[in-house]
Amino acid sequence: MVLVTDARKPIGVFDSGVGGLTVVRALRARLPGEDIVYLGDTARVPYGSKSPRTVERYSLACQAFLLARDVKLVLIACNTASANALPALRGASPVPVIGAVDPGAESALAATRDGHIGVIGTLGTVRSGAYERALAARTDVRVSSLACPLFVPLAEEGWTEPDDEVARAVARRYLGELFALDPAIDTLVLGCTHYPLLRGVITATACELAGRAVAVVDSATAMAEAAARTLRRGPSALAQGERGQLACHATDISRLDEIAPRFLGEDVTSFELVDL
Numbered sequence: 001m002v003l004v005t006d007a008r009k010p011i012g013v014f015d016s017g018v019g020g021l022t023v024v025r026a027l028r029a030r031l032p033g034e035d036i037v038y039l040g041d042t043a044r045v046p047y048g049s050k051s052p053r054t055v056e057r058y059s060l061a062c063q064a065f066l067l068a069r070d071v072k073l074v075l076i077a078c079n080t081a082s083a084n085a086l087p088a089l090r091g092a093s094p095v096p097v098i099g100a101v102d103p104g105a106e107s108a109l110a111a112t113r114d115g116h117i118g119v120i121g122t123l124g125t126v127r128s129g130a131y132e133r134a135l136a137a138r139t140d141v142r143v144s145s146l147a148c149p150l151f152v153p154l155a156e157e158g159w160t161e162p163d164d165e166v167a168r169a170v171a172r173r174y175l176g177e178l179f180a181l182d183p184a185i186d187t188l189v190l191g192c193t194h195y196p197l198l199r200g201v202i203t204a205t206a207c208e209l210a211g212r213a214v215a216v217v218d219s220a221t222a223m224a225e226a227a228a229r230t231l232r233r234g235p236s237a238l239a240q241g242e243r244g245q246l247a248c249h250a251t252d253i254s255r256l257d258e259i260a261p262r263f264l265g266e267d268v269t270s271f272e273l274v275d276l
């Protein structure tokens with residue numbers, strides 16, 4: 001629970017890299033007055049190909065960095081970390097911790113018409129079975145998952161336009177495999193915080209393969225909503241309309257000036273280089 005006296009403290013957000021800035025973008029839209037401390041573990045990205053124990057160890061270090069900055073709430077803006085380290089992170093935090101998987105699953109359950117849900121994410125997220133567990137709350141749902149690792153470098157490279165031929169080819173190959181598992185998928189979860197940048201190409205390809213509309217959902221908006229719900233217990237003392245501060249940190253800063261604004265949707269003043 002977040003206390004009223006904590007209202008002026010910042011919200012902490014971390015990811016393995018820059019993908020979590022899509023969550024910061026949603027958070028700043030939903031709670032514009034909140035101060036945010038962001039950490040991208042860019043020196044150790046990707047987490048998606050690493051073992052669960054390593055992801056847990058790295059995630060605990062990221063969270064410790066945020067807690068040392070006196071945050072009132074932690075958002076794990078990385079599906080791989082959420083899928084593999086949420087219990088350990090919650091166990092180690094005196095403040096509430098919001099993961100990416102449950103909000104993403106809630107969005108999918110709200111969107112699905114026929115209960116056929118596809119989940120795409122990193123290898124670590126798919127292997128964990130976290131989305132299957134989160135979606136098992138509804139017995140009438142069928143879940144098919146596929147790891148799509150090449151979407152991460154495509155998003156970072158900025159090859160994300162719906163008519164980009166490389167992005168289209170990669171999407172057709174991955175989503176072709178996914179729809180072969182279940183041709184009746186009506187809702188697709190972007191289970192990786194990098195993927196919202198490819199929403200246009202992923203949506204167009206999914207609809208093409210399905211031959212009908214497919215709902216495409218992600219965790220970002222639902223995580224911002226979950227943060228707003230948690231903070232309602234301690235409303236912000238900031239004046240309405242005031243823009244909160246965003247302090248960005250990273251464990252490596254190569255190319256961040258170029259890449260980060262695409263994910264955040266606004267200019268990032270600067271990243272402070274930190275060591276964990």
Ligand code: DGL
Nearest residue numbers: 016046047048079080193
């Ligand atoms: N941001 C990570 C996620 O949401 C993807 C990048 C990585 O593999 O670390 O799973």
